[in-house]
Amino acid sequence: MALGGRAAVPEPPSFDPTAEALAAARRGSVRGLCPECFGRLFGRLGHGLANPERAALLAQRLEISLPPPTAPCPGCGDTFSRLPNWVDRAVRAVEGFEWHRFTCGSRWEPEVLAREENTWLETGTEWGESARAAFNREWGKAIEARTGAAGGPDRPDIVFLADLAVGRVEFTVLPLYVRGRYRKLDRTLPQTHWPCRRCQGRGCDTCQGTGKTYPTSVEELTGVPLVEATGAEGTRFHGMGREDIDARMLGRGRPFVLELVRPRSRTLDLPEMARQIGVRSQGRVEVDTLRFAEAPDVVRVKEAAPEKSYRVGVVGVVPVAKVNEALLLAQGRAIAQRTPTRVAHRRSDRVRARRIVAARVVDSSEGGFTLEIRTEAGTYVKEWVEGDDGRTDPSLSGLVGVPLKVGYLDVLEVHDSEG
Ligand SMILES: [Zn+2]
Numbered sequence: 001m002a003l004g005g006r007a008a009v010p011e012p013p014s015f016d017p018t019a020e021a022l023a024a025a026r027r028g029s030v031r032g033l034c035p036e037c038f039g040r041l042f043g044r045l046g047h048g049l050a051n052p053e054r055a056a057l058l059a060q061r062l063e064i065s066l067p068p069p070t071a072p073c074p075g076c077g078d079t080f081s082r083l084p085n086w087v088d089r090a091v092r093a094v095e096g097f098e099w100h101r102f103t104c105g106s107r108w109e110p111e112v113l114a115r116e117e118n119t120w121l122e123t124g125t126e127w128g129e130s131a132r133a134a135f136n137r138e139w140g141k142a143i144e145a146r147t148g149a150a151g152g153p154d155r156p157d158i159v160f161l162a163d164l165a166v167g168r169v170e171f172t173v174l175p176l177y178v179r180g181r182y183r184k185l186d187r188t189l190p191q192t193h194w195p196c197r198r199c200q201g202r203g204c205d206t207c208q209g210t211g212k213t214y215p216t217s218v219e220e221l222t223g224v225p226l227v228e229a230t231g232a233e234g235t236r237f238h239g240m241g242r243e244d245i246d247a248r249m250l251g252r253g254r255p256f257v258l259e260l261v262r263p264r265s266r267t268l269d270l271p272e273m274a275r276q277i278g279v280r281s282q283g284r285v286e287v288d289t290l291r292f293a294e295a296p297d298v299v300r301v302k303e304a305a306p307e308k309s310y311r312v313g314v315v316g317v318v319p320v321a322k323v324n325e326a327l328l329l330a331q332g333r334a335i336a337q338r339t340p341t342r343v344a345h346r347r348s349d350r351v352r353a354r355r356i357v358a359a360r361v362v363d364s365s366e367g368g369f370t371l372e373i374r375t376e377a378g379t380y381v382k383e384w385v386e387g388d389d390g391r392t393d394p395s396l397s398g399l400v401g402v403p404l405k406v407g408y409l410d411v412l413e414v415h416d417s418e419g
């Protein structure tokens with residue numbers, strides 16, 4: 001039975017026990033089980049009935065009246081008759097959190113579950129339903145009825161776990177995901193916060209007690225208004241790649257998903273959040289549109305490998321005609337890039353084949369020129385221009401035969417298909 005949400009056409013109840021089932025029921029009827037546990041011995045027989053209703057129908061067919069259950073019930077230890085308490089515990093546990101969807105689970109003592117399987121064997125039922133599955137479902141239905149929230153496995157805000165032995169409800173608050181594209185208009189901002197290398201974030205003299213290598217980041221500047229509005233405990237920032245700290249991110253911006261950890265509120269005025277990001281970052285970070293996202297969006301953003309376009313200010317004395325000649329040679333061709341030394345601490349040292357899709361000179365002066373270049377994902381543009389002491393081959397510097405240096409670099413576009 002699907003829990004919540006779906007408006008299925010209700011089937012008429014049906015229950016038609018065979019002679020074997022009735023014989024098993026007769027054996028089960030004398031074990032002092034509560035109506036839920038007795039009926040559940042046949043939980044997978046028929047449909048449209050609650051287990052206590054099955055119990056009543058079986059008693060009718062056997063022409064017996066069920067003996068009053070032993071206290072506590074030898075099947076469930078009265079867990080099912082205490083369902084309202086479990087609903088209270090769940091609702092109380094998450095007071096102060098906003099939630100609309102939830103999932104239920106429970107932790108049972110292994111002996112209880114083993115005893116249940118024994119009962120199935122001893123009575124000879126082939127239709128037993130496990131107490132755990134039944135409890136999770138009935139508890140979920142009762143929470144739905146009490147709160148109006150929707151139970152089920154689909155994108156829960158909260159996961160409840162009943163620890164039956166301890167009599168306590170544990171819960172997990174799932175993150176709230178927001179996605180968008182950011183522009184970074186500042187050449188001193190890292191994308192994510194960098195814990196201070198010396199103190200690992202605890203705070204020391206080097207970082208003046210902040211625990212950070214840089215005062216702030218795109219992650220923090222986009223996250224702060226959302227953290228304040230949701231009461232979240234923190235953020236995780238997932239960008240579709242990243243630009244260097246001293247590179248601006250222009251154009252439509254770079255796709256990202258911001259994960260808000262343990263939010264108390266899930267109601268957000270997203271246009272207002274986007275506005276606040278711009279204002280409160282003093283224009284260092286801009287976000288046009290924010291949308292609610294889901295966990296799979298994180299994977300999609302992390303795994304995408306779109307082409308990128310850059311504008312590069314190059315310093316070097318070389319005739320533009322010669323640069324154009326070199327670009328004609330470079331365009332559409334593969335280059336071999338050995339991991340640059342500047343990123344060797346976080347990337348394995350190997351040679352990657354990359355491609356310059358298109359490149360052209362858009363401006364020039366005596367001491368240099370401006371390049372617009374489109375490359376395959378993962379191309380190290382600075383190294384392609386400068387050569388990186390031969391680790392990138394061919395390089396633009398190598399092709400023109402003159403040492404070149406990148407003065408600045410901006411990302412003009414991330415060519416993904418995100419809306
Ligand atoms: Zn019971």
Ligand SMILES: [Zn+2]
Binds near residue numbers: 203207
């Ligand atoms: Zn430090």
